[in-house]
Amino acid sequence: MNSKLSDRRGFLKRGAALAGLAVGSIPFVNGKALASVTPGLIKGEVDTKLGVTPDEPTIQDLLYGGRSSYEKTVAIDSIGRLGALGLRNLTPLQDSIGVITPASFHYLVSRDLKLPNIDPREHTLMIHGMVDRPLTFTMEEIKRLPSVSRVYFLECTGNSGLAHYKSLLGDMKRGRKDVTVIQGVHGRTSTSEWTGVPLSLLLKGVGVQKGASWLIAEGSDIGRHAKSIPLTKAMDDVIVAYGQNGEAIRREQGYPLRLLVPGFQGVCNVKFVRSIKLVDKPYYLRPEISAYTNLHPDGMATWYESQVGPKSLITFPSDAHKLPGRGFYEISGIAWCGRGKISRVEVSTDNGWTWKDANLQQPIFSKAWTRFRLPWNWDGTETVIMSRCTNEYGDIQPTMLELAKLWGDDRTPPIPASEIEQWWETSSISEFLNNPIQPWRVKPDGSIQDALYNTLLPNPYFPG
Amino acid sequence: MGASKTHCTTRYCRIRISLAKANFLLPVMALLACGTAMAQLPIYNVGRTPTEAELRTWDNVVGPDGKELPPGSGTAKEGATLYAAKCVACHGKDGEGVFPYRALVGGRGTLNTPAANLTVGSYTPYATTIWDFINRAMPQYAERTLSPDDVYALTAWILAKNGIIKETDVMDKNTLVQVQMPNRHGFYPDPPQAAPDKNRSWLPYWNQAKPAAKSAAK
Numbered sequence: 140m141n142s143k144l145s146d147r148r149g150f151l152k153r154g155a156a157l158a159g160l161a162v163g164s165i166p167f168v169n170g171k172a173l174a175s176v177t178p179g180l181i182k183g184e185v186d187t188k189l190g191v192t193p194d195e196p197t198i199q200d201l202l203y204g205g206r207s208s209y210e211k212t213v214a215i216d217s218i219g220r221l222g223a224l225g226l227r228n229l230t231p232l233q234d235s236i237g238v239i240t241p242a243s244f245h246y247l248v249s250r251d252l253k254l255p256n257i258d259p260r261e262h263t264l265m266i267h268g269m270v271d272r273p274l275t276f277t278m279e280e281i282k283r284l285p286s287v288s289r290v291y292f293l294e295c296t297g298n299s300g301l302a303h304y305k306s307l308l309g310d311m312k313r314g315r316k317d318v319t320v321i322q323g324v325h326g327r328t329s330t331s332e333w334t335g336v337p338l339s340l341l342l343k344g345v346g347v348q349k350g351a352s353w354l355i356a357e358g359s360d361i362g363r364h365a366k367s368i369p370l371t372k373a374m375d376d377v378i379v380a381y382g383q384n385g386e387a388i389r390r391e392q393g394y395p396l397r398l399l400v401p402g403f404q405g406v407c408n409v410k411f412v413r414s415i416k417l418v419d420k421p422y423y424l425r426p427e428i429s430a431y432t433n434l435h436p437d438g439m440a441t442w443y444e445s446q447v448g449p450k451s452l453i454t455f456p457s458d459a460h461k462l463p464g465r466g467f468y469e470i471s472g473i474a475w476c477g478r479g480k481i482s483r484v485e486v487s488t489d490n491g492w493t494w495k496d497a498n499l500q501q502p503i504f505s506k507a508w509t510r511f512r513l514p515w516n517w518d519g520t521e522t523v524i525m526s527r528c529t530n531e532y533g534d535i536q537p538t539m540l541e542l543a544k545l546w547g548d549d550r551t552p553p554i555p556a557s558e559i560e561q562w563w564e565t566s567s568i569s570e571f572l573n574n575p576i577q578p579w580r581v582k583p584d585g586s587i588q589d590a591l592y593n594t595l596l597p598n599p600y601f602p603g
Numbered sequence: 604m605g606a607s608k609t610h611c612t613t614r615y616c617r618i619r620i621s622l623a624k625a626n627f628l629l630p631v632m633a634l635l636a637c638g639t640a641m642a643q644l645p646i647y648n649v650g651r652t653p654t655e656a657e658l659r660t661w662d663n664v665v666g667p668d669g670k671e672l673p674p675g676s677g678t679a680k681e682g683a684t685l686y687a688a689k690c691v692a693c694h695g696k697d698g699e700g701v702f703p704y705r706a707l708v709g710g711r712g713t714l715n716t717p718a719a720n721l722t723v724g725s726y727t728p729y730a731t732t733i734w735d736f737i738n739r740a741m742p743q744y745a746e747r748t749l750s751p752d753d754v755y756a757l758t759a760w761i762l763a764k765n766g767i768i769k770e771t772d773v774m775d776k777n778t779l780v781q782v783q784m785p786n787r788h789g790f791y792p793d794p795p796q797a798a799p800d801k802n803r804s805w806l807p808y809w810n811q812a813k814p815a816a817k818s819a820a821k
Binding site for chain 1: 643644647649650652653657658661664705715719721735739789791
């Protein structure tokens with residue numbers, strides 16, 4: 140058993156550890172567990188020692204320290220059958236604190252089933268194509284160049300989409316207990332401080348030729364992920380990054396070098412980046428013409444829609460929590476947008492009848508999570524809480540129905556609860572770039588339920 | 604502060620000098636870069652000209668013009684044997700797909716129906732994409748073990764199975780780029796170059812692109 144497989148087993152152990160149950164981390168195909176065909180997808184035992192400092196640590200144990208044995212939060216393994224398609228880990232948003240995601244909790248969505256372990260002494264970045272001076276750089280050379288550190292979010296473009304809702308429901312039906320909407324449906328986003336060289340510096344240096352308008356970035360991962368990126372974006376704020384939260388980028392994030400394309404869907408942020416070619420058109424690569432496109436009811440499709448819309452989520456309380464009783468709670472959550480800074484987050488604690496401005500954590504970074512907080516006294520009765528955000532350009536986060544309208548769906552509420560899954564499935568809402576308001580229903584016993592479907596019913600905050 | 608100026612590092616002075624002389628030096632640098640391994644990033648003097656081997660290995664993402672395609676050829680008949688050996692487990696006997704892996708064949712005429720079936724045959728607008736993806740990422744667990752001939756043959760098999768080319772058609776560097784995919788005009792035009800934040804909105808690209816695209820597609 141090689142070390143990669145052991146790592147994978149570790150992921151599973153973590154997944155099981157969350158619930159204290161060794162159930163259901165294995166994806167199924169046609170009712171048959173994939174363990175036999177997918178390396179590493181082996182039912183693991185609960186490992187409660189994961190990442191934990193021993194009770195009586197030696198100095199050796201503290202050289203790369205761990206956490207308290209009382210902390211159990213983990214980035215769970217993928218939900219549902221999509222897990223068979225690659226490595227997936229989901230950020231535990233329910234336990235997120237502030238705006239920085241520890242590298243250990245960073246989400247991972249990869250088509251590959253194996254993670255490369257690249258020797259940085261052998262890794263180079265080649266910039267070629269329509270340039271005056273094609274150049275190859277070693278990692279050492281890249282680290283000598285002027286660098287920047289910026290706080291940016293990443294988000295998988297399928298995050299919060301219908302496929303993940305259905306996966307979650309399927310997992311729950313199969314008896315899996317360690318999954319929640321907040322993590323299973325929305326957990327494909329994280330925020331880090333990224334450090335690296337502005338790509339514009341390298342592009343100016345190699346001399347981009349007239350007529351070049353796109354670049355093709357390719358990684359040296361197993362599946363050789365490649366993506367066309369507009370040159371204007373590359374010249375604007377893209378980073379060739381080697382640092383994450385004060386240390387080298389983790390392997391699962393593209394060690395030793397990755398692209399960071401701020402505010403654009405996750406698939407643009409090519410990991411293990413090894414080649415950047417300047418060209419005069421997008422290359423219509425697989426991630427650009429099958430997945431990551433949007434088919435509309437008339438049979439025409441749109442593509443290269445990359446920018447994440449304004450989005451916010453209440454992370455506490457959410458469906459991973461249970462309130463012990465009435466009284467004071469601080470509602471807390473995150474808001475982000477692919478375009479500029481978050482300027483306002485409003486929170487409703489009465490199903491959208493009234494809204495209050497939440498406090499925004501300072502400083503607010505452009506294209507990064509912004510933490511919002513609002514004091515709340517829960518009177519113990521059933522209610523629905525939710526947040527909506529606005530960015531500095533006035534873009535407002537939509538409800539589910541408003542999102543459907545934006546995508547060209549002209550059906551109007553009310554939609555009976557029994558038909559909602561079908562409504563969603565047949566609606567024009569994209570599978571990608573989902574950013575609807577996420578309401579949570581607080582039950583009298585303090586438990587919290589997903590109430591996304593609420594936004595499809597007549598509501599005070601939805602005109603018409 | 605005067606003292607610190609006289610103690611300015613040699614490196615800093617060198618940068619200033621090279622900046623000042625940049626215009627004068629440009630033709631010289633261009634000469635050096637041409638056909639030699641002397642090119643470097645100006646100002647910082649790092650990097651080197653890529654080797655032939657690096658370009659062979661890393662300049663292989665294939666675009667719609669097929670400029671990166673290597674020599675070689677294959678037909679659907681040759682592809683059938685390879686497909687049965689290497690692809691059938693995930694993509695099914697006739698390319699119908701084994702969930703959750705994607706179907707490669709079928710779906711023509713379904714894109715504007717609720718049961719839209721997005722396959723290579725019904726949805727993919729360029730045949731080069733098929734070649735590129737097989738070449739760099741397939742088959743899973745044995746990536747990049749296929750020869751260029753193999754990849755041409757498998758691409759031909761998928762195209763023929765979808766009724767886009769004939770079983771006997773030879774796919775190579777020249778013929779592949781000429782294949783007319785059924786959904787070639789099924790996408791709205793490429794969005795304009797990503798504008799700076801202030802000039803860009805989030806969803807409306809789709810709303811803006813729609814009317815123009817409809818007329819362009821007709």
